[in-house]
Amino acid sequence: MNLIKNYQTDLDKLFKPQSIAIFGVSISGLNMGGASFLRKLLESKYTGKIYPINPKGGEIYGLKIYPDIHSLPESPDFAIVCVGAARVPHILQDCAATGLKHIHLLTSGFSELGTPEGIELENQIITISRENELKVVGPNCMGTYCPSSHLTAWGAIPGFSGPIGIISQSGGITQRLTEYICSLGIGVEKAVSFGNGAVLKAHDYLAFMAEDKKIKVIAMYLESIKDGSGLLQLVKAISQTKPVVLLKGGKSEASASTVTSHTGSLAGNLSIWRAFALQAGVTLVNSINEWADALVAFSLLPETLGKKVFIGSGGGGNSVIYGDVCTSEGLDVPKLAEKTMNLLREVVPAVGSIAGNPLDMFRIYQDSTLLDGVLQFVYNDPNIDMVIVDRLIPRNIYHLPDLPDTTPELIKSVANSKNHKPTVATLDSDGGERGLSDEGTRLRQQLCLGGIPAYPSITRAARALMHLHRYYSWKRR
């Protein structure tokens, strides 16, 4: 990809440093800033060298505190800077002098304040970084995260490595997304919260992650960009090989002003971003849930072009509603082929209404042989591109004895089908007794770990499948 050359991709040391200096480690403020990063690095069993720095010196968590960067026994790979904004330019120059080029600026108090002083200070950072070829993350951000190198200093989620790369202007949102997808068994290879993006920009991280073979899907949270046409060309090139799923913050007028005080930038409007997504093959989402849902689909499901969905539903009313929701989300709910209908009629018990598609599978769930048979018929049906299975939670709200849990058999059926089509499950476990939501979470985790994306509502399942369809249609356009 020739475009990649336009950007700064020498970023390995931001994510896999052998040694880290932390500026601004204070014994008197253990819960904030540098000391907190230090503690979390130790907790996450980071194996490289750590050099806490504070002019006062001393010792913390058994480590010596150095007064400045010049007194370290080596020039570390990476620095985390947690000092006041006014001291940042000086520290950058110090780092440059010792050859330390990869730096994360946690510090706030720059262009996001909207004051002349803040903007001037950010400009100084930009100038120093350019002159010394510094690779600076931030300012005003949580920095880098990489479970495979135990660089997971952001809080209580150690996480684990997997197919996702995250590029984000919000640390809180990145934490939430990481927690969400990791709980479903989908890991994160690298994430970066880059705040104001004064030096390194979304473009640079994108170009870097495009070349990272471990990353299969890129998640982005952007509030603003400074070079839209460059980003468009770059994302369009990357989308040929990896899906890019974008949560764009500040699409509305109200939030555009929030963006300015959050990351000091201008947001742009919704129609521009829709056009951007269409051209660049980007999956545009509106909420953290929808973002996670799409990422899970892209991580676990095979390519598909079509959008003709088969719905195995539980109950007559549910079948009707599920068909409505899939249609309103843009999927097609076609009739099954006559051959499939004949096969179904042979194996499905006569009790209960067979409407074809959706199929009321209420009684089929109880018999894993039937369940497997129905899936095979449907996978062989040329009218069908994808499958939604309403994974009823076994519970006795119906006039039936307890239902057996056929989840393991469902996972086996899908995994063993050589011709299986994208298959997802829905688990309607929201808003019941407490045991229900817990059981729903357990089953979602079980299904996702078994390779079947599982969603808490038909609406979210249908939307994730539409994202899958749109991306692969764009890719093979």
Added chain:
Amino acid sequence: MNLIKNYQTDLDKLFKPQSIAIFGVSISGLNMGGASFLRKLLESKYTGKIYPINPKGGEIYGLKIYPDIHSLPESPDFAIVCVGAARVPHILQDCAATGLKHIHLLTSGFSELGTPEGIELENQIITISRENELKVVGPNCMGTYCPSSHLTAWGAIPGFSGPIGIISQSGGITQRLTEYICSLGIGVEKAVSFGNGAVLKAHDYLAFMAEDKKIKVIAMYLESIKDGSGLLQLVKAISQTKPVVLLKGGKSEASASTVTSHTGSLAGNLSIWRAFALQAGVTLVNSINEWADALVAFSLLPETLGKKVFIGSGGGGNSVIYGDVCTSEGLDVPKLAEKTMNLLREVVPAVGSIAGNPLDMFRIYQDSTLLDGVLQFVYNDPNIDMVIVDRLIPRNIYHLPDLPDTTPELIKSVANSKNHKPTVATLDSDGGERGLSDEGTRLRQQLCLGGIPAYPSITRAARALMHLHRYYSWKRR
């Protein structure tokens, strides 16, 4: 309401019978049909007389089984009929002969089959019922449900009485809705699953529930109707006093054919139903979750005309996204009045970005005095009509020690504010570790019981508030 007179509203005995005959109680099929209804009635501590009927006689659960209706010691108030379809006309005539007029037909095998025989049999039921003024629920349905008379024979949810009335063509969906809202502390006064609606129709149940003083909000699930203009006039009249929230099944072409085999009727298309909702002041929803969300809002919140929302959010990125979502759902996210901003600046800690609206309340949650203060300022702000509070779940994913849980203080603040505006909470507990979803469910229950509708996502909170706004705007149009 003069329109009410056009319909059959003498339906009390369907919901509050002093005695019940159950046709088709079989000792050999304890889990199905009549025996199951009988067992569930006993479990739910129904206090009236129960008369099981089967030509073979015998005894079940300590009760005598009578061979037919003529051998009972009295004419019961209500009959539940669980025999084969072919025997139903005869049983209806028997009931009529003894003066028993209120009857639920569980039995399937009528017009929903689409066969000439099924349609003919349903026509016989209609004729017999007309000639004898029978009040027949069904056929092909779960019948009536009324916790205040211990008539809760539908499964594992005894439920409790509250402000909701449910009129539905699907038993499964009614069960799910009941379970959902009861788990949030919102009870159901009366519900009816009426299937094919051969004799009593949606119109009759609507007219009946319109006059029921215990019912404040009516939920409907309709797959089809046979007198659309009559329903429009009736609902429009009822909407003047009670919100009607409609989940319409079979809006899509695909589901319209499912409807035919589910309840033997024609569904009509989406644009017709949208126009219907606009004219009749009906709240039209697309899923069970959205249905429950609107019902909770209508049950707990005061009237409101405006749609200018204040968002108390947790974190910078969240604030941006929450503003976007509210705007895309149709709410306005205005600037706060200058007076409010001045008051906020005095009490809110300087740390963290104050963007006004949304307000990043991350640190405010930890101090219930601050939380109460912010709410008071906002309730007094003439620019604001409603409030969304992002109820952060205390958890240590941020660089902070454990956050205290200020939920009880939030509930108190809202309850004690004399001028409080519609206020809802969001709980982002979906898709994390198992403990998180469980804690989210617990907090949602706690908040709803405290009078604050609580939703698992900002999207669902915003949509529920839009439904509230639209209905009250229609009402005062």
